Amino acid sequence: MxxxxxxxxxxxxxxxxxxxxxxxxxxxxxxxxxxxxxxxxxxxxxxxxxxxxxxxxxxxxxxxxxxxxxxxxxxxxxxxxxxxxxxxxxxxxxxxxxxxxxxxxxxxxxxxxxxxxxxxxxxxxxxxxxxxxxxxxxxxxxxxxxxxxxxxxxxxxxxxxxxxxxxxxxxxxxxxxxxxxxxxxxxxxxxxxxxxxxxxxxxxxxxxxxxxxxxxxxxxxxxxxxRTIDLGIRHLNDSSDLSRFYMMRNRGLVAQYLRAKGKYNPAGFALGTALTAGKELLRLAAVEKTLRGSGKLLKGWRESRRIMADAAWQPMPPLDRTR
Incomplete structure (x- = not known):
């Protein structure tokens, strides 16, 4: 080395x-x-x-x-x-x-x-x-x-x-x-x-x-x-209510980064959000054998809308290499 x-x-x-x-x-x-x-x-x-x-x-x-x-x-x-x-x-x-x-x-x-x-x-x-x-x-x-x-x-x-x-x-x-x-x-x-x-x-x-x-x-x-299941094209592991909330809440941050880089497509992003929610519901039903926790997904999605509406939001800045 x-x-x-x-x-x-x-x-x-x-x-x-x-x-x-x-x-x-x-x-x-x-x-x-x-x-x-x-x-x-x-x-x-x-x-x-x-x-x-x-x-x-x-x-x-x-x-x-x-x-x-x-x-x-x-x-x-x-x-x-x-x-x-x-x-x-x-x-x-x-x-x-x-x-x-x-x-x-x-x-x-x-x-x-x-x-x-x-x-x-x-x-x-x-x-x-x-x-x-x-x-x-x-x-x-x-x-x-x-x-x-x-x-x-x-x-x-x-x-x-x-x-x-x-x-x-x-x-x-x-x-x-x-x-x-x-x-x-x-x-x-x-x-x-x-x-x-x-x-x-x-x-x-x-x-x-x-x-x-x-x-x-x-x-x-x-x-x-x-706990995990093999879907052939990927694995799904068990999760937590905290993780479920942030999985949906952080869609707002993902949208903001896409916007910052000129990559945001409203229709495509809405479909991606639906896929995210569907994946998490499948995780609940197939891996954790319950639907308890689905309310956290809805709560997180509502919070994501607030983040997406923040007109003052800015991405993380590059680092100053002279510091």
Whole structure:
């Protein structure tokens, strides 16, 4: 991992009340070979034993043959995944990060993951590696964002049949690797999303400026088990009422970003919103075996209309590289 394009590789983690999963993630980071140059963990105002887990991990990483610095960024209140990654990316850049590998707290890293990214790090500034699910099976993640619908469409089939890279235009903060140049151009992840759509739109924004690549290298494994069904063209996992609310509420933010980039089509977006609601209703009925929670979808949709009506809304600004 030598050369200018391989320096200052940081892992950025957002965590909230998952101390046991977080401990497993830190154990896997300690086993990475090669190791990262640093780790930034954003504690989203956890109320369990997360602080103690982080303190133990800091000592563990500092005691390695080549110590790995652990930077802790604690938030005063829970800002959601979107707010956590926004703060984490900002802090990692302040620490001098050139590469930022973003991940949730309920995954573990594959020991050779950083080297596995190597073949693409000289060519691209934004990439997503492959993941295993909690059972050790490949997790389906291959989408393209439709500007017309404002909705990510799954791409069926083996996207790596003829190549080890697949051009996409969405992101996933569960394993997305970003170069500081890509971040500077589009700005920090938007904390206003709180939960859902933040990574998809962030990847889309980057794709308008430079390639975003899904690479044929397994780099993470999910540790949290979820109920799921296989629809053939994609998987559907279980969810929560909070997630359902933000899935629909954040359609307003998606619309605003489409408008900001001159890509908004009212009829297409309305269809995409209907598809979003239909997907969430299917998730409730088929995965969670209930329709309780559908009211959260309606509440979120109403809130999305308020966001869409905000004439003063502005996207996140590019970063000032001179700061």
């Amino acid at each position: 030598s050369g200018n394009r391989r320096e200052n590789f940081y892992i950025v983690i957002t965590t909230f009340n998952r101390q046991d999963y977080l401990a497993q993630l830190f154990d896997s980071i300690a086993a990475l070979d090669p190791a990262p140059d640093g780790v930034v963990v954003v504690d989203n105002a956890s109320t369990d034993g997360t602080a103690a887990v982080i303190d133990k991990a800091a000592a563990q990483l500092a005691a390695l043959g080549t110590p790995i610095p652990l930077v802790v960024h604690r938030l005063a209140e829970n800002a959601g995944g979107a707010g956590g990654f926004s703060a984490g990316v900002d802090r990692a850049l302040a620490e001098g990060a050139q590469w930022l590998w973003l991940m949730d707290d309920d995954v573990t890293t594959v020991p050779g993951a950083i080297a596995a990214f190597g073949p693409w790090m000289d060519k691209y500034d934004a990439m997503v590696g492959r993941r295993y699910n909690s059972a050790g099976q490949p997790f389906f993640w291959q989408h393209n964002f439709s500007d017309f619908l404002g909705f990510p469409l799954p791409v069926p089939g083996d996207v790596f049949k003829n190549s080890n890279e697949f051009a996409t235009n969405v992101g996933c903060f569960e394993g997305m690797l970003l170069h500081a140049d890509a971040v500077a151009e589009v700005g920090l992840p938007d904390p206003r999303f709180f939960l859902n759509w933040d990574d998809a739109i962030y990847g889309w924004l980057i794709s308008l400026q430079r390639p975003v690549i899904y690479v044929n290298a397994f780099v993470l494994q999910k540790t949290r088990e979820q």
